[in-house]
Structure formats: structure tokens, C-alpha cells
Amino acid sequence: MANLPNTTENLSLDTFVRGLWRENPVFVMLLGMCPVLAVTNTTMNALAMGLATTFVLVCSSVLVSLLRNWIPKQVRIASYIVIIATFVTIVDYGIQAISLELYAALGAFIQLIVANCVILGRAEAYASKQRLHTTLINSLGMGAGFTIALLSLGTVREVLGNGTLLGIPLFGENFQPWVVMILPPGGFFVLGTWLLLFNWLRLRKERKALQHAGVPANAG
Amino acid sequence: MPAKPIEIRTSPHLKRAMSVDRIMRSVVIALLPICAFSIYQFGLSALLLILTTTAVAMATEWLFARLSGQGNTLTDWSVVITGILLALTLPPGFPLWMAAVAAFVGVALGKALFGGLGFNVMNAALVGRAFVQAAFPVAITTWTPAFAPGRFTEVIPSTLTMPFMQPVPVADWIAGLQLDAWSGATPLALQKFQQIEPPVTEVFTGMIAGSAGETSALLILLCGLWLAFKRVLDWRIPVAVMAGAALTALPFWLLDSSANPSPGFVLFTGGLMLGAWFMASDLVGSPVTVSGMVIYGVFIGALTVIIRLFGGLVEGVMYAILLANAAAPLISSWTQPKVYGAVKQSRKVK
Amino acid sequence: MGLQSLFHRHPTFEHGIYPVEHKELTADKPIRRLSFAPELVIPLAQHKGAPAVPLVKVGQEVVRGEPIARAEGFVSVPMHAPATGIISAIERVPTAEGPKAPAIRLKVYEAASQQVLYDFERDLEVMTPDSIISAVQDAGLVGLGGAAFPSHVKMRPPEGRTIHTVIVNGCECEPYLTCDHRIMLEQTDALFRGIRLAMKATGAQRAIIGVEDNKLDAVAHLRKYLAGEAARDPSAASVITAQAVETKYPQGAEKMLISSLLGKEVPMGGLPADLGVAVYNVGTLAQMGDLLPKGRGLIERVVTVSGPAVEHPGNFMVPIGTPVRFLLEQVGLADDVGEVILGGPMMGMAVASLDVPVTKAVSGVVALRQEDPDLHQRKVYPCIKCGECLKACPISLNPSMLGELAQARQYPRMAEEFNLDQCFECGCCAYVCPSNIPLTQYFRIAKSINRDLANG
Amino acid sequence: MLSILTAVGFMATLGLLLAIILIVANRWLYVYEDPRIDQVEDLLPRANCGACGTAGCRPFAEMLVKGEIEPGRCTVNSTEMNQVIADFLGVDLGAGEKRVARLACAGGDHVAGMRAAYQGLHTCRAAALVSGGGKGCAWGCLGLGDCEVVCDFNAIQLDRHGLPVVDESKCTACGDCVDVCPKDLFSLHPVSHRLWVACKNLDFGDEAERQCAVVCTACGRCAQDSPEGLIEIRDNLAQVDYGKNALASKVAIERCPTGAIVWLEPGGLVLKGRDARKVIRKEALPIT
Amino acid sequence: MQAESLYSIFLNAAIVNNFVLALFLGICPFLGVSAKKETAWNMGLATMFVMLVSSAAAYGINWLLTELELEFLRLICYIAVIASAVQLVEMFVKRFSPALFRSLGIFLPLITTNCAILGLALFQTAKEYSFVQSLVYALGAGVGFMLALMLMAGLREKLELARVPDVSQGAAMSLMLAGLLSLAFMGFAGLGGSVG
Amino acid sequence: MNIKVEVQAQQPATPSWAMLRTLAGIALLSGLLVVLIYQYTKPIIAENQRVLTEQAVFEVLPGAVTKVDLRLTDAGLSPADAGTEGLRLFAGFNADGTLRGVAFPAAARGYQDIIEFLFGYDPACACIIGSKVLRSTETPGLGDKIDTDPAFLQNFEALDARLNAAGTGLANAIVLVKHGTKTEPWQIDGISGATISGNAMARALNQSAQQIVPVIQRDRDVLSAATPRP
Numbered sequence A: 001m002a003n004l005p006n007t008t009e010n011l012s013l014d015t016f017v018r019g020l021w022r023e024n025p026v027f028v029m030l031l032g033m034c035p036v037l038a039v040t041n042t043t044m045n046a047l048a049m050g051l052a053t054t055f056v057l058v059c060s061s062v063l064v065s066l067l068r069n070w071i072p073k074q075v076r077i078a079s080y081i082v083i084i085a086t087f088v089t090i091v092d093y094g095i096q097a098i099s100l101e102l103y104a105a106l107g108a109f110i111q112l113i114v115a116n117c118v119i120l121g122r123a124e125a126y127a128s129k130q131r132l133h134t135t136l137i138n139s140l141g142m143g144a145g146f147t148i149a150l151l152s153l154g155t156v157r158e159v160l161g162n163g164t165l166l167g168i169p170l171f172g173e174n175f176q177p178w179v180v181m182i183l184p185p186g187g188f189f190v191l192g193t194w195l196l197l198f199n200w201l202r203l204r205k206e207r208k209a210l211q212h213a214g215v216p217a218n219a220g
Numbered sequence B: 001m002p003a004k005p006i007e008i009r010t011s012p013h014l015k016r017a018m019s020v021d022r023i024m025r026s027v028v029i030a031l032l033p034i035c036a037f038s039i040y041q042f043g044l045s046a047l048l049l050i051l052t053t054t055a056v057a058m059a060t061e062w063l064f065a066r067l068s069g070q071g072n073t074l075t076d077w078s079v080v081i082t083g084i085l086l087a088l089t090l091p092p093g094f095p096l097w098m099a100a101v102a103a104f105v106g107v108a109l110g111k112a113l114f115g116g117l118g119f120n121v122m123n124a125a126l127v128g129r130a131f132v133q134a135a136f137p138v139a140i141t142t143w144t145p146a147f148a149p150g151r152f153t154e155v156i157p158s159t160l161t162m163p164f165m166q167p168v169p170v171a172d173w174i175a176g177l178q179l180d181a182w183s184g185a186t187p188l189a190l191q192k193f194q195q196i197e198p199p200v201t202e203v204f205t206g207m208i209a210g211s212a213g214e215t216s217a218l219l220i221l222l223c224g225l226w227l228a229f230k231r232v233l234d235w236r237i238p239v240a241v242m243a244g245a246a247l248t249a250l251p252f253w254l255l256d257s258s259a260n261p262s263p264g265f266v267l268f269t270g271g272l273m274l275g276a277w278f279m280a281s282d283l284v285g286s287p288v289t290v291s292g293m294v295i296y297g298v299f300i301g302a303l304t305v306i307i308r309l310f311g312g313l314v315e316g317v318m319y320a321i322l323l324a325n326a327a328a329p330l331i332s333s334w335t336q337p338k339v340y341g342a343v344k345q346s347r348k349v350k
Numbered sequence C: 001m002g003l004q005s006l007f008h009r010h011p012t013f014e015h016g017i018y019p020v021e022h023k024e025l026t027a028d029k030p031i032r033r034l035s036f037a038p039e040l041v042i043p044l045a046q047h048k049g050a051p052a053v054p055l056v057k058v059g060q061e062v063v064r065g066e067p068i069a070r071a072e073g074f075v076s077v078p079m080h081a082p083a084t085g086i087i088s089a090i091e092r093v094p095t096a097e098g099p100k101a102p103a104i105r106l107k108v109y110e111a112a113s114q115q116v117l118y119d120f121e122r123d124l125e126v127m128t129p130d131s132i133i134s135a136v137q138d139a140g141l142v143g144l145g146g147a148a149f150p151s152h153v154k155m156r157p158p159e160g161r162t163i164h165t166v167i168v169n170g171c172e173c174e175p176y177l178t179c180d181h182r183i184m185l186e187q188t189d190a191l192f193r194g195i196r197l198a199m200k201a202t203g204a205q206r207a208i209i210g211v212e213d214n215k216l217d218a219v220a221h222l223r224k225y226l227a228g229e230a231a232r233d234p235s236a237a238s239v240i241t242a243q244a245v246e247t248k249y250p251q252g253a254e255k256m257l258i259s260s261l262l263g264k265e266v267p268m269g270g271l272p273a274d275l276g277v278a279v280y281n282v283g284t285l286a287q288m289g290d291l292l293p294k295g296r297g298l299i300e301r302v303v304t305v306s307g308p309a310v311e312h313p314g315n316f317m318v319p320i321g322t323p324v325r326f327l328l329e330q331v332g333l334a335d336d337v338g339e340v341i342l343g344g345p346m347m348g349m350a351v352a353s354l355d356v357p358v359t360k361a362v363s364g365v366v367a368l369r370q371e372d373p374d375l376h377q378r379k380v381y382p383c384i385k386c387g388e389c390l391k392a393c394p395i396s397l398n399p400s401m402l403g404e405l406a407q408a409r410q411y412p413r414m415a416e417e418f419n420l421d422q423c424f425e426c427g428c429c430a431y432v433c434p435s436n437i438p439l440t441q442y443f444r445i446a447k448s449i450n451r452d453l454a455n456g
Numbered sequence D: 001m002l003s004i005l006t007a008v009g010f011m012a013t014l015g016l017l018l019a020i021i022l023i024v025a026n027r028w029l030y031v032y033e034d035p036r037i038d039q040v041e042d043l044l045p046r047a048n049c050g051a052c053g054t055a056g057c058r059p060f061a062e063m064l065v066k067g068e069i070e071p072g073r074c075t076v077n078s079t080e081m082n083q084v085i086a087d088f089l090g091v092d093l094g095a096g097e098k099r100v101a102r103l104a105c106a107g108g109d110h111v112a113g114m115r116a117a118y119q120g121l122h123t124c125r126a127a128a129l130v131s132g133g134g135k136g137c138a139w140g141c142l143g144l145g146d147c148e149v150v151c152d153f154n155a156i157q158l159d160r161h162g163l164p165v166v167d168e169s170k171c172t173a174c175g176d177c178v179d180v181c182p183k184d185l186f187s188l189h190p191v192s193h194r195l196w197v198a199c200k201n202l203d204f205g206d207e208a209e210r211q212c213a214v215v216c217t218a219c220g221r222c223a224q225d226s227p228e229g230l231i232e233i234r235d236n237l238a239q240v241d242y243g244k245n246a247l248a249s250k251v252a253i254e255r256c257p258t259g260a261i262v263w264l265e266p267g268g269l270v271l272k273g274r275d276a277r278k279v280i281r282k283e284a285l286p287i288t
Numbered sequence E: 001m002q003a004e005s006l007y008s009i010f011l012n013a014a015i016v017n018n019f020v021l022a023l024f025l026g027i028c029p030f031l032g033v034s035a036k037k038e039t040a041w042n043m044g045l046a047t048m049f050v051m052l053v054s055s056a057a058a059y060g061i062n063w064l065l066t067e068l069e070l071e072f073l074r075l076i077c078y079i080a081v082i083a084s085a086v087q088l089v090e091m092f093v094k095r096f097s098p099a100l101f102r103s104l105g106i107f108l109p110l111i112t113t114n115c116a117i118l119g120l121a122l123f124q125t126a127k128e129y130s131f132v133q134s135l136v137y138a139l140g141a142g143v144g145f146m147l148a149l150m151l152m153a154g155l156r157e158k159l160e161l162a163r164v165p166d167v168s169q170g171a172a173m174s175l176m177l178a179g180l181l182s183l184a185f186m187g188f189a190g191l192g193g194s195v196g
Numbered sequence F: 001m002n003i004k005v006e007v008q009a010q011q012p013a014t015p016s017w018a019m020l021r022t023l024a025g026i027a028l029l030s031g032l033l034v035v036l037i038y039q040y041t042k043p044i045i046a047e048n049q050r051v052l053t054e055q056a057v058f059e060v061l062p063g064a065v066t067k068v069d070l071r072l073t074d075a076g077l078s079p080a081d082a083g084t085e086g087l088r089l090f091a092g093f094n095a096d097g098t099l100r101g102v103a104f105p106a107a108a109r110g111y112q113d114i115i116e117f118l119f120g121y122d123p124a125c126a127c128i129i130g131s132k133v134l135r136s137t138e139t140p141g142l143g144d145k146i147d148t149d150p151a152f153l154q155n156f157e158a159l160d161a162r163l164n165a166a167g168t169g170l171a172n173a174i175v176l177v178k179h180g181t182k183t184e185p186w187q188i189d190g191i192s193g194a195t196i197s198g199n200a201m202a203r204a205l206n207q208s209a210q211q212i213v214p215v216i217q218r219d220r221d222v223l224s225a226a227t228p229r230p
Ligand SMILES: Cc1cc2nc3c(=O)[nH]c(=O)nc-3n(C[C@H](O)[C@H](O)[C@H](O)COP(=O)(O)O)c2cc1C
Pocket: B088, B089, B141, B143, B186, B187, B188, B189, B190, B210, B211, B213, B214, B269, B270, B271, B272, B274, B275, B276, B279, B313, B314, B315, B316, B317, B318, B319, B320
């Protein structure tokens, strides 16, 4: 279906839910991959990163939506970026104030939320055209989808790579951790495996659907 | 006069007898003496290691070929090579469950994912090894001495580690063997960290510790030469690897022969020989063009020495081959042959 | 073989292959004649260029050697009646290429003699280059090496080019075939007369006869002949030389032979004439030397009939238009014949019907048995990037890449980026490929589709 | 407080600076592109099939916006969608009559014989290049399904006799099958062309009939029974002059001895004349 | 660590701690434009160029902000300046060289939201590199990005003609390839520093 | 199918004023927000930082309960008053106010990247009494053993760091030896499987100690003077 400009969406459950699955920023749209891979070596980091990103996403989307009628087209990218950077700086100092250790673990990736394509993408594609309340709900959904994706990587990587979940040992003394999982290749592999799994499920569904429909008889 | 309708085919109507399965079978045959020596040297553990990786590699191949509807691809024998070579690059006391992981990952991630034989982008055996090296770095750098007494009756303690568990430390077991102090260290490690260079002759004939199948450079050289003679593999790649390694090592050795290894030592230690003859020469991962093959080989040789001399790791053959595999498509496309009669070479950089 | 090529004594080109030759089957069989087939079928398009135009009507009587179709333009040749008889039809007949094409059917009189009844004397000494060229066209001569390109056209190089060397192609690199070998041994006189005519017509100062070193007896024979000539007439010495080249397929391909003998490459998209060279097959020149003095037309040619499915293989002087079925009946064909190939097994065309006639381009008929291992359906593996095909391709293409592109149906890209059009379908790549990929077939498909695309 | 002021001041300056740069850039460097091109492209199917006669959907969109081509030329889009584009651009739909691909061969493997067994790549193009393929009729369909493979719209399926059948409802007249067939058996025709010679064999009479049971023997009865000039026997083959399509009727097919000439009813029904020899067909041209 | 040699900085940025394969920066364009060698090459060039420009810009801004004691505005200023610089370059190219724009310029907007650029600026600040060191660092990062991109493009072009199973087609395969590359790059660990 | 397309008029050129206003306004707003947050969190972060540093110092100087910041200037040790430039060192003092030792930083390139350490030096016993990794990207479970492996950390409980006779450097360079082969008190017993990281630690320590320990021993008076005021 053609996606035409200037269509405002009405609030519905889908506004929220599609960010979780159908338009999941990570698994489906493949946006914001850097933090997804970089800071998911533990569940805690993943959660923190997810929440931080959600915060920035929601705040900036709301602001963009509020200002949408005032921002001229030519300066919209610059404006969005400044707005996003502002909220990121806020989060940055916030986390430092909460825990310096967590801050160290997340490294530069808090600041790099600025460059996360999910946020700018949402601002550009959604918030700049939609009303406040739908934007709020939609960005919450997207943030939740992003966080879930981060967690799905973080848990797998922490459990396999360290034998722990949220720092709690799961398998006892002699478990052999798979160090590779918390190393860079592990990030690629785990995300790749998730996508393989989703591909497989999707293909299976499509095949099933085809079978149900039956091969169209072609008699003249 | 013909009884049946005659057949029509396109030319050429003749065909060379060499085929993929024959090539692969020859390589397996060439690997058998190396396996035998490995078992003679390291005993039961080496045998179990080879059997495990080969069986798991074959099972994985079978499974994925079935899932993707390719029928039985075991008949091309390529996966047997993958399994055997993988075992030969692992430490002899490597826990079998980890070896199984390596074989599975190697075949699944290194080969099946991309469509199987001919489409893999990197050496499947080394993908498996690199994965477990990154996953279990301690176990894969734990070496046990060759010719341990009783090696044919008992296994190295770490071999039979329970799945997902850490291997028991073998230091006590080695101490119990009452061999001389360095017997558990590989020549490369001795050279790198202690600047002790064991005699090349010993290294050449395999009287040393190391991965299950890399210790006798002489035997590997002979088996490789046999394959090259039978035109199963292209001699250019192994020769280029060895030349690249020797030539890179030479200046450093000339500058400071006490700290840096001699070219001979570089050639005959670690996985270089096995890598050059059996892994770099893997047809699928190497460039198709002749000049590309030479560049690829020299790249592997040089990079191996650079990693050995300046990198954080003791051995670099595996990474050098993997990186060269990754670069092979680029090398191929940059070394397209000059077409007959082409006036100026129309080389496309991109 | 690799080592052997390191030490070869005779000049050669790069790449190429060494298939088993099977020439011993017929190499020592002298050229013989067979009786006429009851009906001959003479297609009007046996050569490259415009088809000939019939001069005869159905029911008309013709004598052996009489012109029955005229050339249509410069790049075309006339046809002559290969036997005495009556024109039974002018209609479409099956051809080896596939589509049915117009042909003259000639019912041969049962008592027809081998005598040529239509000829006249020509004085070669007084002929000018131009008169030689038109005489060659009138003789209906085309390249007998396989390409069937009208021979007189090659005698007139494009504007701005001069020919200084005539290369005589006696390589006969295809397995099984021995007709050129026999011609060099048995029709030496005619061959040298032909060479001199070609040199005169083209203005070349020298001629080199290239012969593969599996026919050293022919080289020796030619050299002896030349030495004898030189003894008689010292001024003619060293203008013509015989040179052995390595036995390697496709040594006989014009571009390869030029590289082997002269060390130069024909420019991409260019002609041998760009290097000042014209290449003729020995059979072509022998026919030229034989036909021109007598004012005759090309009505027969030497054909090697061989292969495991042939009971009495040999070299035969076969009238043009003889159905392959008749030819094979004469030599005895095994029941379990699998394939019948016109030409050699590397480049020849398998025929779908034994009713197709021998044409001017057919140098051999090779019949293979069904159980021949070369014919077995082999398992095709994916390309394992072994590079064998690159090492075999005499044109230095990248058949591996071309094959993968063909499988992905990216035909235009094959031509634009990988020089598909330079491929002359020699079959070396398909011969060596361990994955049994039908590379050459893919390339034919690709070229054919690209041609269609270009024609809209 | 001071730091608050410097910060705010600095940011304001920065903002102004950026704005000025962008304004200047906007003035001097702006390149105008009609936004409607993107919008129209969004409405196209993006099949990039080229059936519209342009290089792809984007060039088509550009031409539409410039008014150089009518929306109806896109054969893949639904008519409604094309109407939307027409309304959007304020132009006429300009659609022509629906065309479909028609096959000029009816010789499945049950009616047409073989002369040799082709071995090799399973494609028509490959087979055609080897002595024309193994089929007895040198003009006929080789049945290896290149057309089936090439049709992006799944409109072609081989029937059990190895003969391609076109699903008229799916065919978009993209012409890919026309290009791919090595025997040139496909051509695009308006659906109103009902009278159809399903044969390309140029042999005559018995010779032709030896090759195929549903061949056109060039007997000429269809031409005799039809209005003057509608059908003509040329090159041993009946050929319909579609310029006189209005004159066509079922009369032409009645006396055809082999059923090579047929009448195509809408919906894929194929009618054969009364005199036509009975041929057992399970699918495809269900000759009655 | 001001004492770090330029050579070591370069190797570290280009290979050992490759921005894409070890630090996970710039993954989106890495996955997005690595399908063809030619586009990858152009993207690599464009990124390298922007990296150098923004490295220099970041150095200047940082100096200014430190002078004014406004370090907390660093992030905002970096991104704002980088974004507008990129946009300016893009417009400039589009206006004056449409050919170059078609091959290079279309990537420029992509680069704005590329964390590798911002990451570079932040890292060089955190590591307190001098101006020259910053530029070398940027060059190394650019070369490393190009290297990863070209390797990936080579592999993907090869696989484009392969019989890749349905499940592993698309992003999943790209990620697995990236994983393999990243695995291979681990061989460079420790390179550029002295050992033993 | 129910599709509506709004035909857009050709865009009107945006007035420059709007662009100026918007961008400046947003920048202003953002500056305000950020500066407020910064002002608010600054003391909290500083406090966090202080606690963290203190923890690290007390960890490498077991028993210390107070610390004093020092600077290593060209002239020698000096208290860290505002304005003194130089390497940051920390003197740690026991509950009874006696000097426990000096904590000093060190760094070297490890397996992956540069590792930063803090070491504790006791001038009384002339030995290293503690170590801590401040920043590292070494492999978890392997290289990070240099900060977690108790057996390895034992090396740093009393590692010999005596000065040579001239007082210009260490009497014996601190080196890493292969696991199980430690024979001298100035040797560090390596971790098997992480030789490189261990090596980096030894190199960092040796390098810094060679430079700093002579100064500490020479300027012990400054240290005593720096005793924390209660
Ligand atoms: C072909 C081949 C490649 C290898 N590649 C590596 C490698 O890249 N890294 C590695 O640590 N070991 C590799 N090994 C194993 C090493 O050669 C060697 O056995 C191992 O590094 C132990 O030696 P060390 O303790 O001196 O490092 C390889 C072995 C073979 C046969």
C-alpha cells in the first residue's frame, strides 16, 4: 500500500504494539545497530541502554511533535539533532550522577545515542507529522521494542558468555563460559542468529499460508 | 545403425576425468598419514579428537543439506576434510565437547549458511577453530607433550570433560609424567616468550608439542607435495605462503637473530606448514586467478609472521588465512587476467 | 603434463588443454573414395554470408561439377553439382544447426561416374591477384578448417592493411581428426600450388605451415618436399617454411596459431589482417591448388570418419551433400551409438538426425558409443573456484565468474564486464571443470540471448 | 549564573550561525526536483518490469509527471491505482486494450514426436542451440519451460504435456516470454484477437503431419472459408491478418483437419473445428 | 596517553580496534551500503573525508569550549557542527558536480547519523589527542572503515551469485559475515603495541 | 481502495527569518536545559568521582582510611593545591595518622587496548602492596584476571621494589615470569592464558615505579608534611 504524505494516524493499540514487533527498530528496520551490538554484553547494560534510549526517544519525539508546525523544512534535521543532543546530554549527566560504574560500562555509547538512527528516523518519519498523543504512544512502543531487542541480546550473551544473569551465577562453579559471546564477534553472531530464527519462522508461516491457499488450479 | 534415438549434447563432448569428489577424496587420503602420525604421537586423545570432529562435521553437513533440500552432500567428501583438518589444528588434549562445538560451528556458520560447498567465504575448519579459540581461549592454548608414556591406553585428562564444563587443569598430569620442563610448551611460545629456539631438525620431524596434526612439518610437506604432483592443489599457493613467510622473517632475523626467529624456524613451526599446504590451498577460499593466488599466498605468509612477531598472539596462521579468505574476492576481482588481444588492460578498481 | 610443458621444444601459446588424441585410429588410413549416395542434399547456406541462389529447376539434369547455384554478393559462394543426376526438389531440409533450411536435392544416376564433367584449363602463370580472387570465389571455396568462411574474402584485406604472411594451418588439434594430416602427406603438390596462389593473391612474401608436433612425419615430409623444390629453384627457397608447434588444444585456432608462430596477439575485436596475416587451413589450400588450374568447383572434401562406434574408421573423399546416414552405413555403425558429431569432439556439433548432409565445413564425423565415459551424465557441483578453467582458457577469460553470472542470468553483465564476446567456444573450460559445469553451453546461451537483446 | 548565561549565549550564537549557513546554502545551492515524482513513484508497483516501455518505474514516474506518457501504460498496476495517479496528475488514464501473450504451438509431447534425445542443461535456449533441440518439429515448443521461469507474474505454467499455458488474468503483457523463447513462439495480442493459428511449422502436407498431429498442413481450407484476405497461406502456414480482425469468425476453424487454427473464448476456453482430429488433452488448450 | 606514536594510533584505529568490527561504530552504513564494491568504495571515501573534516572541527570546538569552560555543551556542538558541515558539503556537491553527487553525495546524509563520526570526535577528545594525533586517528578510523566495508562488499558480491538458502538471505547473512570478519580481525589483537 | 492524495503546491520558499528564529530558539532552549542539568548534577558527580577514587586508593593501600592528593612535578612531590600541574598521586594514611603508602597510576598497552592501573607503594617496606585496574578492555574471563584472580593478585601484596644504591631507579626490574616459575621477590608469577595482559601490567608497573619510587623515597618529608589535617 502506498504510504502517502500528510496522513495523520488515529491512536490505536497498533500505534504502540507495532514498535514491539512488526516495525521493531532492530529486528525489522535494522536501525540503531551500534548500541545494540556494543553494549549488550550484559543484561544490565542492555537494560540501562534501552531505558536511556527510550527516554531520549520519547522526549525528543514529543518535543518534535509539539514544534512540528514551527520548524521549517530546511532546518528540520539540524533542529532535530540539537533537540536529541540536548536530551542525550541530560541522560549522560543523569547516569553519571546515578552510577559512575554503569557509566563506565556503557562507555561512549550513551553519548552516541545522538547518532542512533532510530531516534532521528522516528523524528523525521513520524513525530514531525503526527499529533502529540500518538507520537508519545508510538515512541514509547518503539522504545520498548528497542529495549526488548537489546535485552534479547544481552541475556543470551551474558548467560552464555559469563554463565550469569544480571550478575547472578546460573550454572555453578565449573561452567565453562563462552567468552566469544561477550566479544565483538559474539554480538554479530547472536543478532544474526535471532534474525535467522525470525527468517525461518516467517518463511515457515508463508509456506503454510501457501499450502492453505492451495496451488491455484490452472485449467482453462 | 542406432537402435535408440541418438543423443544430442553440446560440445565439448570430451571431459577430463578429474571431478570434485575425486579431488576431495585425494585430499582425505593425503591427510591420513598425518592423522596416523598424530595418533602415534599423542595417542588415544588424538584419535578421539579426529573421530569427533569428523563425525560432528559430517552430521552437521547432512542435517543442513537436508534442511535446505540439497540432498546428500556427504558424497562430495569435502566435509570430511573439514572435520579432519579441524582436529589437526586443535591441541591434542582439547575437550571433545568443545571440539564438537568447533565442528558444528565450522560447518554450520562457515559453510551451510552460505549455501554449502563452493559458496563458503572462509575456510570452514578455521571458522570453527577461530570460534572456539575466541570462546575457550584457555583450553585452546593448553598444550600437552608428545610421546607421553601410556598414551595408547589412557586419554589426556582434559579430553573427556563433561559438556559445558571447564576442563580439569593438566599441569599436574604433565608433572606426573616426569618429562623435562619445557615439553608442554610449543616451540613458538618458547621462542616468543623465552627467546629459546629449539633446533629446527627436531621441529621438522615433529618431536615436539603442538596441535594434533601440525607437529611434523616433514610429513605434511610430503603429503602436500604428493597432492601438488597429482594436480589436486595448485602448488603456487603453498609455495607463495612459504616464500612470503620466509622473506618477511628474514630481515628481522638478520637485524637481531637472538630475539627474532630464523626463516627456517618460522617455516617449520606452528601451523604454517599445515596451513600452507592444506588450508590456504583450499580452493573455495582462494582467488581464482593465478596472479591472485600468488598475492593471496604471500599475504598469508607475511601476515602470519607479522602476527607472530608483533601481535599479541603466538600463532597467526589461522587468522592470516581467514583474513586472506575475506580478501580473496577483492584480490580476484583486482587480478582479472588480461584477455587475449586486449590492447590496454581495462582494469576496474571497484 | 605440467612438467612436460616446461620443457616443450616447440613454440606454443598460453593456457589450453591436452585431451587424449585418438588419432591412431585413422592417422595411417589413406584417403579413399566411396560410391555415391543415391540422393545428395546440397544446402544453399553452407558458408558464412549470404546463401547461394539456385540456378536449376526441379527435374533438370545436371552433370558432376556443373554450377547449380550462384553466389549472392561478395561474401557468398556458388554451389556445384557433386554428382551427375537429376534435381528432385528444392525445399527445406534438416540441417545440423537446427532450423530447417533451403537445399537442392539431387537424385544421383545409378551409373554416375566419379569423372568431373564440367571443367576447363586455366593458366596459373598469367593470373593476376584479382583474377585469382574471383576464380577462388567461382570455385565455391570456403574455409575447410571448420568455419566455412568464403576463402576469397580473406584474400582481400580491409582497407589500409597489407598481408605479409600466409599461415597455413595444419595443426588439426581436434581429437580423432586426421584429414589434414593425410592431405599434407598425400596432396603435397596441390597444397604447395595452393599456398603459392594464396601468397600471390594476398601479396604475402612468406608462408609458414604450422603443424602440431604429433605429426612430425608430416613436417618432415613437407620439409623434404621444400628442400627438393629449393634444389630445383634456389630463388624460391625459404619463402615457405614448415614449423612444428606443440600438440595442445586449441593450437589450430587461428589466434592461438598466430601467437605460437609469430608471438603476437590478434587485437581484441580485430582480424589477423591487422597483424598482416591470413590463415588458411591445409585442406582449403590443397583444394585451391587442385581446383583452380582445372577450372573446377568444390564438390567434395576429405572427411575423417572415426570414433569408437565406427567399425571401419578412415579418411574419405566425400561428395558434398552426402547424408551422414549413408556415410556411416558405408563404414559400419555400431548399434549402441550414442552421439554422432560433425567435426571434432571438442567443437563439433552433435546431430539430431542422421539425414543431415555433409557440408563444406564438415571435416570429420565422429560417432561415440552410449557407454563412452565422456558421455555419462555427471553430477554437477557448484563452482569450487579452483581456477582450472582460467588456467585452461586460451583467451584468458574468467569462465568461473562467467559461469556464475550465467547461472544468475546476468547475461549483459557477462559481455560488458567479462568479455563474453571474446569467447570462441573452444570448450577448454568445460573440459577441465571438476565440478562438471557446462560452461561452454552457458556461454552459448548467454551469447544467443545477448544477440536477441541487441536485435530488440 | 554566569555560566548559565555564557552557555545560553553560546548556544544561541551557534544556532544563529548554523541557521545563517543553512539559509545561505539554501539560497545558493538548492536544486529543485519535482516532489510529485517521488509521490507518483510511491504509487507505482515498483516491479521495474519495463512493460510500460520505459527503463523502470522511476523513469516512468518522471515521464508521467512531465506528461509524456499516460498512466494506463503501466500494465502491472491495477486500473484503480492508475486512475489514482491520473487524478493526482490531472491527466487522462489513457489505457489501451488488455493484451496477453499467445503461444503459436499446440504440439505437446503426446502429439509431436522427437527425433533425438537432448541431454544437458534443462532450458529451451540450451536445447535449441544443439541442433535445434530433439523435437521432431524444428519450429515447435521444446517444452523445457524457459518462459515459465522468466515470467515474473507466474502467468505461465507448463501442462503435463510440456506445453506452456498462459493465465490471461495474470499476464501483464510484459513481453519477457516473447524475448526468452528461442523458437519465437510467443507474441502479445489484444484479447480481442480470437482467431489464432497455434502453429509455426513451415513444412507442407504429409511431411508436416509426420512431425505433429496438430500441425498446420497448409491445406488452405480456413483461408477459403473466411472473408477475402483475412487468412492467407504464406510459407506453408495459415496467417491471420489482424488488421481485418473485425471479419474474423468461428467459420474459419470449422474444416481444419488438424485443429491447428482455433477460436479463443474469453476465460481461456479454446474451440477447435468439427473436422479436427480428436486429440486427447488433459489440460492446456482443451480442444473440444 | 599523549606519548602514543602516530604509527601506533593509526594501526590501532584502522585494524586492532577497527571502528566497525571491534568497536561497533557505524554499523548501519556498514550493513547498508556494503552490497556492491563500487558503492562501498564511494561510501568509504565519503566517510573518510567527513571523518577528517569533523575530526579537525571537533578539535577546534573542543578547544573553544574548554576556553569558555562550557565542556558540557560538547556533545551538542559536535553533532550540530558535524551535521551542518555534512549537509553543506552535500549541497555543495549536488550543486556543482551532479556526477560526483550521484556517486558520493547520496551517502552524505547517511553519514550524519553514523555513530562512527561522532564516536571519532568523542574518542579523540577522551584520549586527549593533539591536533596531529587527532587527524591521524581520523585517517586510521577512515581507512579501517573503508577496509571493513570493502572486505564486506567483496564477500557480499561473491555471495550474490551463491546458492544462499532462503533463511540466511538478507540482514542475517550480513551480520554473520560481519561476525566472521570480526572473528578474523581478532588476529590483530595486540598488534602495534610491544609484547614480551 | 480509498486513497487520497493531497496535491501539494510548489513549496513556498521559507522565509529566512523563520529558519533563523527556529534554530536559534531551539539552540537557546537546549543550552538552557543542559546548563541547568549540568549545574544540578555537577556536585553529585564530583562526589561520585571522589568516592570512587578514594575507594581505589584505599584498595591499593590496604589499611588506609584517609587520603591526600599529591602532584608529581618536575621539582618533586608537592601537595595538590590549585594550580599545580603534574601526575596525580595519592598518599594514604592509617587511622592513627601514619603514612600507609603512596598510590600511583601506570599504563601500558595490553591485549586489546591500553590498560590503566593504580598501584600502592609502601616506602617503609620498599614494596608494592596493592594493585587495581582502573580502565581496561581486556577479554573478560581471561585478561581481566589481572584484576580478579586472587592467586595473581597475591603477587602484589609485597612485591619487592627496592631502590638501587644510587637511588635512581629500582634495584631489580619488575618482570613477569611464566606461571609457576617465580623465584625472586621482584618477579610476578604470570597467569596462564593471559600472558599478554600480565606482561602489560608488569611493564606498566616497572615503568612507572622506576620513575616514581625514587622521587617518593627522596621526598618522604613532603609526604609526612602532607599528613591530613583532621
Ligand atoms: C593451519 C593452522 C593454523 C593455526 N592458526 C592458529 C592461530 O591463528 N592462532 C593460534 O593461536 N594457533 C593457531 N594454530 C595452532 C598453532 O599453530 C599452535 O599450535 C598454537 O598457537 C600453539 O602454539 P603457541 O602456544 O606457541 O601459541 C594453528 C594451527 C594450524 C595447523
